[in-house]
Structures are given as structure tokens and as C-alpha cells.
Amino acid sequence: MVVNLERLFSxxxxxxxxxxIREILKLTQAPGVISMAGGLPNPDAFxxxxxxxxxxxxxxxxxxxALQYGTTEGLPALRSEIAKRMxxxxxxxxxxxxxxxxxxxxxxxxxxxxxxxxxxxxxxSTAPTYLGAIQAFHAFGANCEAIxxxxxxxxxxxxxxxxxxxxxxxxxxxxxxxxxxxQNPSGETMxxxxxxxxxxxxxEYDLLIVEDDPYGELLFEGDPVPTIKSLDxxxxxIYLGTFSKILAPGFRLGWTIASRDILNKFILTKQAMDxxxxxxxxxxxxxxxxxxxxxxxxxxxxxxxGRKRDIMLNAIKEHFPPGIKWxxxxxxxxxxxxxxxxxxxxxxxxxxxxxxxAYVVGDAFYPDGSQYNSMxxxxxxxxxxxxxxxxxxxxxxxxxxxxxxxxxxRSIGNGV
Amino acid sequence: MVVNLERLFSxxxxxxxxxxIREILKLTQAPGVISMAGGLPNPDAFxxxxxxxxxxxxxxxxxxxALQYGTTEGLPALRSEIAKRMxxxxxxxxxxxxxxxxxxxxxxxxxxxxxxxxxxxxxxSTAPTYLGAIQAFHAFGANCEAIxxxxxxxxxxxxxxxxxxxxxxxxxxxxxxxxxxxQNPSGETMxxxxxxxxxxxxxEYDLLIVEDDPYGELLFEGDPVPTIKSLDxxxxxIYLGTFSKILAPGFRLGWTIASRDILNKFILTKQAMDxxxxxxxxxxxxxxxxxxxxxxxxxxxxxxxGRKRDIMLNAIKEHFPPGIKWxxxxxxxxxxxxxxxxxxxxxxxxxxxxxxxAYVVGDAFYPDGSQYNSMxxxxxxxxxxxxxxxxxxxxxxxxxxxxxxxxxxRSIGNGV
Numbered sequence: 001m002v003v004n005l006e007r008l009f010s011x012x013x014x015x016x017x018x019x020x021i022r023e024i025l026k027l028t029q030a031p032g033v034i035s036m037a038g039g040l041p042n043p044d045a046f047x048x049x050x051x052x053x054x055x056x057x058x059x060x061x062x063x064x065x066a067l068q069y070g071t072t073e074g075l076p077a078l079r080s081e082i083a084k085r086m087x088x089x090x091x092x093x094x095x096x097x098x099x100x101x102x103x104x105x106x107x108x109x110x111x112x113x114x115x116x117x118x119x120x121x122x123x124x125s126t127a128p129t130y131l132g133a134i135q136a137f138h139a140f141g142a143n144c145e146a147i148x149x150x151x152x153x154x155x156x157x158x159x160x161x162x163x164x165x166x167x168x169x170x171x172x173x174x175x176x177x178x179x180x181x182x183q184n185p186s187g188e189t190m191x192x193x194x195x196x197x198x199x200x201x202x203x204e205y206d207l208l209i210v211e212d213d214p215y216g217e218l219l220f221e222g223d224p225v226p227t228i229k230s231l232d233x234x235x236x237x238i239y240l241g242t243f244s245k246i247l248a249p250g251f252r253l254g255w256t257i258a259s260r261d262i263l264n265k266f267i268l269t270k271q272a273m274d275x276x277x278x279x280x281x282x283x284x285x286x287x288x289x290x291x292x293x294x295x296x297x298x299x300x301x302x303x304x305x306g307r308k309r310d311i312m313l314n315a316i317k318e319h320f321p322p323g324i325k326w327x328x329x330x331x332x333x334x335x336x337x338x339x340x341x342x343x344x345x346x347x348x349x350x351x352x353x354x355x356x357x358a359y360v361v362g363d364a365f366y367p368d369g370s371q372y373n374s375m376x377x378x379x380x381x382x383x384x385x386x387x388x389x390x391x392x393x394x395x396x397x398x399x400x401x402x403x404x405x406x407x408x409x410r411s412i413g414n415g416v
Numbered sequence: 417m418v419v420n421l422e423r424l425f426s427x428x429x430x431x432x433x434x435x436x437i438r439e440i441l442k443l444t445q446a447p448g449v450i451s452m453a454g455g456l457p458n459p460d461a462f463x464x465x466x467x468x469x470x471x472x473x474x475x476x477x478x479x480x481x482a483l484q485y486g487t488t489e490g491l492p493a494l495r496s497e498i499a500k501r502m503x504x505x506x507x508x509x510x511x512x513x514x515x516x517x518x519x520x521x522x523x524x525x526x527x528x529x530x531x532x533x534x535x536x537x538x539x540x541s542t543a544p545t546y547l548g549a550i551q552a553f554h555a556f557g558a559n560c561e562a563i564x565x566x567x568x569x570x571x572x573x574x575x576x577x578x579x580x581x582x583x584x585x586x587x588x589x590x591x592x593x594x595x596x597x598x599q600n601p602s603g604e605t606m607x608x609x610x611x612x613x614x615x616x617x618x619x620e621y622d623l624l625i626v627e628d629d630p631y632g633e634l635l636f637e638g639d640p641v642p643t644i645k646s647l648d649x650x651x652x653x654i655y656l657g658t659f660s661k662i663l664a665p666g667f668r669l670g671w672t673i674a675s676r677d678i679l680n681k682f683i684l685t686k687q688a689m690d691x692x693x694x695x696x697x698x699x700x701x702x703x704x705x706x707x708x709x710x711x712x713x714x715x716x717x718x719x720x721x722g723r724k725r726d727i728m729l730n731a732i733k734e735h736f737p738p739g740i741k742w743x744x745x746x747x748x749x750x751x752x753x754x755x756x757x758x759x760x761x762x763x764x765x766x767x768x769x770x771x772x773x774a775y776v777v778g779d780a781f782y783p784d785g786s787q788y789n790s791m792x793x794x795x796x797x798x799x800x801x802x803x804x805x806x807x808x809x810x811x812x813x814x815x816x817x818x819x820x821x822x823x824x825x826r827s828i829g830n831g832v
Binding site: 002003004005007008009010012013016017018019020022028032040041043046048051052055056059063064065067068069070090102103104106107110114115116117118121131135136138139140172174175182206207208234235236244248250251252253259262266269271272273274275276277278279280281397 | 418419420421423424425426427428430432433434435438456457459462464467468471472475479480481482483484485486518519520522526530531532533534537546551552554556588590591622623624650651652660664665666667668669675677678680681684685687688689690691692693694695696697712769
């Protein structure tokens, strides 16, 4: 008898579809293509020699524990270092026991989905938002209520209106998901007042806030805006951090900070899911933090990515035709380009690939796929000269696209 | 407003309870206690210097890729090495594309639960069975139908009877979970005929088989029994392997081999759950395999654990009072002790801890907690002299317990 998988698969498995956008991303990796599509840190910034020293120390001083199973919560010494940094740099009132080490922040998103989403439950997100969050939440059957950003602000009025409308029909959302600092994909940062207002609404309607903060340390200019978690006195915010951008993605290490009741559920979830996070990597990260290498590395990345952002912005100003809007991020990896409404960036991508340049189509970051005239550009990964050439090629593609479009349709797209 | 977590938690989160047995395990870690409770590999066997060479090679030759994000499927070179070994040592007809690298075999169990269990769905397991599997499956709301082992055999008649009974009431189980080789907890190995019969039943009723094989390489004597996966021609078996016992648990690396349709779902699941497995560890494991270190390490562990098993068995024979049964595993980490039915090993544990010796109570491995007079002993972790002393202490505890029991109740427990 042949296996009848249709009968055997769970409804979660049946619902899960291959991410179309990840398939598209594969196309951007063709030879010769300058890809501003990915979201990778720049490998030239990896602190290889420092990592070699840390690894050597781990194998000399802690080999037998670093190679053994670890506790589900994570290496206590690393959790202490993380808690200390979160207190000092992020204003988060926490100590070791408030920190759970996870396989990158993405695992935190899946734990949130596991613990707060029953099929059909609703969460609230900005539009646009991080692709991987959409994937994690939807894997567990979540519905998304997307609220637009107005400039850098979460639209608080729209948020209230939407929650009121939902609750009238018996829909009680579970949490609000935000990447408030140097957002993926827009590069934008929610101002302090907007963060406070968001927390107030969450409190009023008794919702959680998920603050996903992978880029917060990558600040190029100005003062950091306080984290939402630092404003939280009630355990309403679940904070996610990661080593992927400040050490290296290859160790697959992140952390989450949440109230005790929530963290206890996450620990049980992790026990069932994969027992513990890779211990060797945790020891390396601990050495890296405790020896003081982290701050010097962050300075290096800020300088490098800040320079690359400037290169990209200058090239955009020089080459892009009129009628186009873009964000000017003060940190992070990405900026966001909004074209006139006559342009569909998904249709345009094929032409861009022919001209050997790639971006991520904007609709990928809309839970409902609604905005079609935007794109995300990454400035962290490419070499400086590739950034200049890539933007130039992209400008040519856009110009050709606009020339095919009747003048009256050339109005600027809204929504971002 | 205070956060009302009761309203916000999903039904999965609400259902999930702290594992009582893991709480008990913590007690066994008190100072001075000889613990035969854990399931840890012996750190004296960790190939520290070889790992140092592999790490050095990774940082010299592959640093920039090893520190970057990796593909969800895993490092192609590592997947090829795993596929080659699975063909050569396990008779499994597979190539690179059939292998997915995961965070230890435990993550495979959670992927199986995610993709095949809707709340209330039933799976079939042996009794006793691996604790972590119970936890992973039950986290997704599974019901377990437990089938006893008769000596080393899955009770095929009972299996048929149970499936027939279930299907009559409209319950169609999804899969059969087994650790067929050097089982955790019993140390027993299903004979080839029994494996074939199991596959036949699975085929007849169109069920999947989950073959969890963390210990298969740790063979002390005799010939290896073919894996169930090697007998599978229809993609009915999902195979799970791990580096935790043959390299080190600290890298948190395992793999799964399954039919293309199933593996594709697992890849999507992994993408949503944590994007990819830690790349640095994958490179180390690749160097370790491709440089030929794995085989010499396995020889070392076989010799060490085989010796420790003998020490434990000899001490049991010397010290245990009459009326007790135990298994004689030909590989792995564990053996299983069955006491007279008058003894409740859970109640006895307190006395054992007072005498500074620990084991895992047998009922922890029964999905329904039904058998109370057995225990799991681990022989891989303790030093040789601790094993001798630990068994001696345990024998004293058992003897005292039996002396408190009326003679007529001293019959041997059944079930294992």
C-alpha cells in the first residue's frame, strides 16, 4: 500500500505552503547578479580572529561542558552577560532568570506562535513587516490584522479603530508584533512617543507586544530610542534579541526576555522542541561578551554599514529618476523604496534580473500582499562598488519601466 | 491593566505542564549522589583534540561561510557525508537531498508532531518508550496508544488488535514510534523478524513508522540488526539520527531522512521554526566526518561503554538480591531493571537519594504511567568505580525495600 499522506498530514502541515518569496530569492543568487535582496550581515565584518581566540579558550578551559548537553534555559554565564547588557544598553529591568537562549530570534517567534496562537487567532502587525514573522505565526494558523505605518509611526488611531471593530465581532487579538528599530523591511524607527502610545493601547485592550529587535545595536547616528520593553512595567512585552548581527549568524543564537509565566511556557516549549540551544556556540558567545569584544565589534559594524548606507543613498540620489520615495534609516541593514503606483515591482523584478540586479519585492512584507509598488534594498552585504553599480542598474530598470507608463499614472504610492 | 495570560495562552500552552520527571532528575544531581539517572554521553570520551583540529580547519578554510546564515536544509557537504554513511552503515537508500540537518533528533520529533498531529490525534508507541518523544508529541495534543514489548519484541498481535479496536471507533492512528536499537530506556533491540512484521502492519493499515536511532552505532557485540528504514521501499519510515552520541551533544546536531513529500514539509517547518541549524557546528561535523575521525571515535566509545556495561552487569549480579530481572543490552547507554511487583520505584527513590544513589523511575517511560516497579540505569556516564559503588548502594536500598514487603507479594513484575 502506498502512503496516503493527505490523510496523515496535520492541518498545520496541509496549510503550510512553500514561501513563494524564498523561491524568488533563489533567482537573485544567479551569477553576475548584484543582489541587494538578501538580509545578510557582511562577512568582511566577521571577527574571525577574535572568534578563533574565543573558541580556543572554550576548548582549553571549558571543553567538557561546552561539548555536553546544556540546560534548556541556556548557559547561565551567557544569560547573565545578556541580562547585564540588556540592563545597561536597553534599559530593560532583567536578570539572568529572565533570559532564555534560543536558536536565533526566529525560534522565539515560533515559541510565541506555539504559546499564543490557536488556529484562527488574530495578531496585529505593522504593514510592511518581517517576512519570517509572518511565516512563523501563519504556520500555527494565525490571522493577521495589518496596520499601516504613517511615516515612522505605527498608526495608533487605525490600531484603535481596528481593535474596536474586531472586538465587536468577537475577535480578540492576542498580540501586536513590531520591529520598532531600523525595521525590516523599511529601515524606519518608531519614535518614543509612538512607542508609549502603542504600549498604552496594548494595556487598554490587554494585549501583549512582541518587540523584535535584531538591529537595535546597529545605530549610525543620533541617540538610541528606548526599547518598548524598557517602558514595560507589567510584563506585557516579549523582547527578542539575536547574536546574528553583532557576532555572526553561524552560531544561530538569540534570546528572549519575557515575564516569568511566559518564559516558563517558552522553556517547556523548548524542552519539547529541541531540548537546548547548541552549547558550544553559547560558550563562544559568552567568551566573546565577557572578554569585551562585543563593543569593539559593534563599533566596526556601525562604521561599515553606515558607510554603505551613505553609498547607497548617494547613488540613489544621483541615479534614480524623479517621483520616487525612499527611507533614510539611521541604522540597520535596509532601506525601503516606494515607486509611483503605476509600477508593479514584482513584474519589474524579471527585468531587473535581466539587467543583473535584484531586490525584494515589497508585497512580500505585507501579510495580505497588498502593496505592489515598493521594494526592500539591503546595503549591508554588497561591496561598496557593487552598491554603486547595483543602484545604477536598478535606476535604469526603473527608468525604463516608468517610460512605459502613461504620465497620468505617475503618482507616488501611498502606504509607507 | 494586568496581563490576563489565561485568555492569551493557546490551548497548546495551557495543556503543556512542567515535566515532573525532569524535576525529579534535578534532585539526582545533589552533591555526593552517584547518579545512574541521566542519559549523558561520557565526557571522557569527547574527542577534544580532534575537535580542536576540525575547528581550526573550519576557521582557516571556511570561516566566512561557517559564520554566515546557512540553507534551511543544512550544509550540502555535511548532508552528503551523512547520506554516504547511512547508505554504507545503515543500508538506507538515500542521497544528499533526502537528508535534513536538525537541532538534534529531538527537533525531528517536534517536526513529526507538527506535521502529523492535530489535537486529539493518536500515535502508537512501545511501552516503555523515550520520554522526550512523549513530551514532543503531547505538546501538540497527541494521544498515545501504548503497546507492550514482549522480551525484545514489539507485540505485533497486540498492535493489530489495538488498531482494529481503534479503527472500529473511528480512530485512525498516524504513526508508530520506536527506538528499535538499544532502546531508551530498556536497552533492548528489536530482532529483524519483528522489524519486518512491524513494517508489514504499518503497510497494511497505511501508517508511518518513526525510527529513532540515536544509539545504533554504539554496538558492543554481535552484528548490527538492519534499520527499519533499510527495509522500507515506500517512504513509510521517517528515520532520525544524531551526532550527540558519536561526536558530542554540545553542537546540537541531528538529521532526519524521509520521503521527499515529508521532507519538504519538514523543511518548511524548519524555515518557520528557526531558519537553519547552527552552521559553525555543521562545518565542524563535516570536517570530523570527511577526515575519517568518526569511525575511530565510535570504536573508542564502543570499547568504553561496553566495559561500563560489563561493570554494571557484574555488580548487579554480585549485589542484587534474588527476584529481580534486568536486560543485557548489546549496545547503547541503558539497561532496565524490573523489581518484584511489591516495589514502587517512585516511592523507593527518596530512600535511594538518602543513600546517595539515583536512577530514573520506570513509570516515566510509560505514556500512561502504568508500570511502577521498574527503573532505568545509565552506564555510560559514571566513572567505573562509581558504577560499582552505585549498584552496591542501590542493591542495599532494594534489599531494605524487599524486607519491608510480605513474602507472598514478591512475584516478578511483568510487562518488560
